[in-house]
Amino acid sequence: MRSQIYEWDGSRNTAIGAAQAGTRVSVFIGGYGNNITKPAETTATQFVVIEDVAVTPSAFVSGLDTADYRGLTVSNGVAGPRAYVQVRINTTDYFLDPDNVGNDGIPGTASPYPRSLNFQPSFSLYPDVYVLPGQVFDVLVSFYNSAEFATLQCFVKYTLYDGPDALIANKLLEMGISINPGNVDWYKRTLIQSQSAMA
Amino acid sequence: MSMRSQVYEWANLAPASSVSTLRRGTDNQPKYVAASTEYDVFIGGLGNNITKPAETTATQFIVIEDIACTPHLGGAVQVRINTTDYFQNPDVTDQVGVPGLASPYPRGAASTSGGSDNLLKSFDLYPDVYVLPGQVFQILYSQRTATSTTDTEVVAAFVKYTLYDGPDALIANKLLELGVTINPNNVDWYKRTLIEQQQRTAVAAAAGGQA
Numbered sequence: 001m002r003s004q005i006y007e008w009d010g011s012r013n014t015a016i017g018a019a020q021a022g023t024r025v026s027v028f029i030g031g032y033g034n035n036i037t038k039p040a041e042t043t044a045t046q047f048v049v050i051e052d053v054a055v056t057p058s059a060f061v062s063g064l065d066t067a068d069y070r071g072l073t074v075s076n077g078v079a080g081p082r083a084y085v086q087v088r089i090n091t092t093d094y095f096l097d098p099d100n101v102g103n104d105g106i107p108g109t110a111s112p113y114p115r116s117l118n119f120q121p122s123f124s125l126y127p128d129v130y131v132l133p134g135q136v137f138d139v140l141v142s143f144y145n146s147a148e149f150a151t152l153q154c155f156v157k158y159t160l161y162d163g164p165d166a167l168i169a170n171k172l173l174e175m176g177i178s179i180n181p182g183n184v185d186w187y188k189r190t191l192i193q194s195q196s197a198m199a
Numbered sequence: 200m201s202m203r204s205q206v207y208e209w210a211n212l213a214p215a216s217s218v219s220t221l222r223r224g225t226d227n228q229p230k231y232v233a234a235s236t237e238y239d240v241f242i243g244g245l246g247n248n249i250t251k252p253a254e255t256t257a258t259q260f261i262v263i264e265d266i267a268c269t270p271h272l273g274g275a276v277q278v279r280i281n282t283t284d285y286f287q288n289p290d291v292t293d294q295v296g297v298p299g300l301a302s303p304y305p306r307g308a309a310s311t312s313g314g315s316d317n318l319l320k321s322f323d324l325y326p327d328v329y330v331l332p333g334q335v336f337q338i339l340y341s342q343r344t345a346t347s348t349t350d351t352e353v354v355a356a357f358v359k360y361t362l363y364d365g366p367d368a369l370i371a372n373k374l375l376e377l378g379v380t381i382n383p384n385n386v387d388w389y390k391r392t393l394i395e396q397q398q399r400t401a402v403a404a405a406a407g408g409q410a
Contacts, residue, residue, distance in 0.1 A: 022225045057305060060210065060269050060353035061313045063229040069313060076212070077229040077353035095205060098241060098253035104223060107208045109305040110357055117317050120306035122267055123359055127202045127383045146225050175394060176201070176366060178387050186391075190398070197402050 001181050002160045008033050008141070010152035021146035024086070027139045027154050041136040045162060047169040048131035049179050052124070052157035053106055054113035055085040055141055070118045075147035083108040083143040085154055087129050090136055094129055104142050113155040127178055131158075133166065201367040202383050209240035209247055209340065210355040219248050229351040237277065237295075237339040240356050254335040258364060260371040261330035262381050265359040266338060267320070270299035271312045273343030276356050278328050280336050285328055295341050297322055304357040312352045326380060332368065 008027035010016035016025060016032040025032050028040045042048050058080030061069050069079035086105030087094040093102035112119035131137045141154050159181070161169045168187050169179045177183055212227035213220045220227070230245060232238070238245050241253045255261050268274040277296030278285040286296045300310060301322040309316050330336045340356045361383065363371045370389050371381045379385055 022223075059305065059308065060355050062347070062350050062352045064350040065313055076227060077351065078212070082223075094203070097207060097249045098205075099249040099251045101250060103207075106206055107357070109355070110206055110208065110359070112305070116307070118305075118307045120319075122265060122304060122306055122357055123204075123206055125204055127204060127361070144223050144225050144227065176390050177394075178202075178383060183387070190395075194398060194402065198405065 001165050001184065002162070004158050004160050006139075006156045006158075008139075008154040008156075010141075010154075011150055016149050016152055018146040018149060021143055021149065024140040024142045027141055027156070029138075030141075033152075039136050040138065042131050042133050044133050045166050046133060047161040047166040047179070048137065048158050049161070049169075050087060050125065050129040050131065050137070050156065050158045052111075052155070053085045053087060053139060054111040054115075054121070054155045055083045055106070055108035056081050056143075056152050056154075057108040057112035057119035058082045058145070059109070059118070072151065073145070073148035075145050078145050079148075080145065081108070081143035081148045081152050082145045083141060083152060085111070086140045086142070088138040088140060089129070089131060105140070113153055128180070130173065130179060132173070133170070201363065201365045202386065203362045203364070205360055205362050207240065207338075207358045207360075208355060209338075209357075210353055211246040211346070211351075212353060213246055219244050219246060221248060221250065223247055229346070229353045231348060231351055232272075232342060232346045232354055234343060234345040235341060237341045240338045240340055240358070243340075252335050253337065255330050255332050257332050258368050259332060260363040260368040260381070261336070261360050262363070262371075263324065263328040263330065263336070263358065263360045265302075265324050266297060266357070267302040267304035267306075268297075268299040268340055268356040269354045270303045270308055270310050270318055271314075272346065272352060272354060274299040274354055274356075275341055276302070277339040277341070278336065279339055280328070280330060281334055295343075296339065297324075304355055327382070329375065329381065331375075332372070 010033040012034045063077040072080040084104035095105045097103045110123040211230045266276045268276045275295035275298045303318040307317045
């Protein structure tokens with residue numbers, strides 16, 4: 001079981017620009033900012049649990065304000081990129097509106113990265129998001145303020161279960177129990193206790 | 200994915216040509232918000248909306264865990280289940296709900312538009328609000344002062360909820376009957392209890408068979 005993180009910075013390498021406003025960009029292989037060499041996926045002996053996603057926050061001000069607010073460029077009453085982050089497993093979006101239509105995802109205003117006194121989280125990703133063995137996953141960032149994109153950053157925190165722990169994670173999933181290090185340990189203890197009882 | 204954390208963010212932003220939109224766009228502008236008027240953030244016809252009223256099916260259970268709104272202009276949010284408002288005055292009369300000053304969005308927002316202070320939350324939605332299978336729910340945003348007609352402020356509301364679907368919705372109903380708080384931890388606890396009961400029964404049966 002290993003705790004892992006991925007940070008995406010839209011200003012690195014091929015920097016993201018105003019032309020990408022209103023579109024979704026993969027933080028792994030989207031072609032903007034820092035990327036990795038291939039799509040994020042799990043092997044047959046891996047299980048990934050995504051525990052946190054966050055993106056650059058925005059603040060709400062007046063429509064005619066033009067001066068920077070809290071270090072963020074203002075446009076149409078929004079200071080910051082008005083950014084959202086969505087998790088996609090294979091081809092399915094995780095975050096939906098109440099009418100079951102996929103939405104833009106978690107607002108950076110609710111799950112800010114980085115966290116600061118000005119921007120604190122209103123959201124925690126619980127229950128977590130599971131990426132089963134053999135699945136492809138993606139984290140997609142979208143932003144709507146074409147005047148503010150230079151600061152765009154995204155953060156993903158996940159736990160990678162490999163080998164026997166991935167098997168236990170699958171077993172917990174079959175049983176309908178949340179997969180976290182505590183429950184994996186509980187399952188191991190239960191196995192040991194039932195073996196002891198049988199002996 | 201039978202328990203899923205979900206959020207909904209509403210703002211009075213829409214394209215220049217209309218007052219509401221189903222999809223956010225790069226051309227969105229702030230729209231006028233009247234004083235002392237309740238706007239349904241889902242289908243209220245202002246800002247970003249969805250296609251139909253928010254409701255649970257027979258196999259869904261929703262637990263609303265947090266509501267918040269921008270604190271300026273006297274913003275407040277109310278939860279309505281079917282036709283009943285959740286937050287009431289002590290004399291059981293209507294009220295506007297949780298003020299943005301008590302549950303600010305974003306956390307750390309200023310108390311006035313463009314201000315420099317940082318508000319922290321004074322309110323925690325606990326116990327949570329349950330939306331039972333087949334119920335309709337609304338999140339209503341209102342503000343004491345209207346937005347300026349010449350320099351329209353952007354206001355927003357935020358809802359965080361957990362959607363329980365399928366077997367987990369059945370367990371949520373069972374927990375409700377038992378009077379136990381519905382949250383992912385307790386749903387897991389109920390499942391573990393069932394499994395441990397089954398294991399004890401299996402061990403007892405095996406021991407009985409050997410004797």
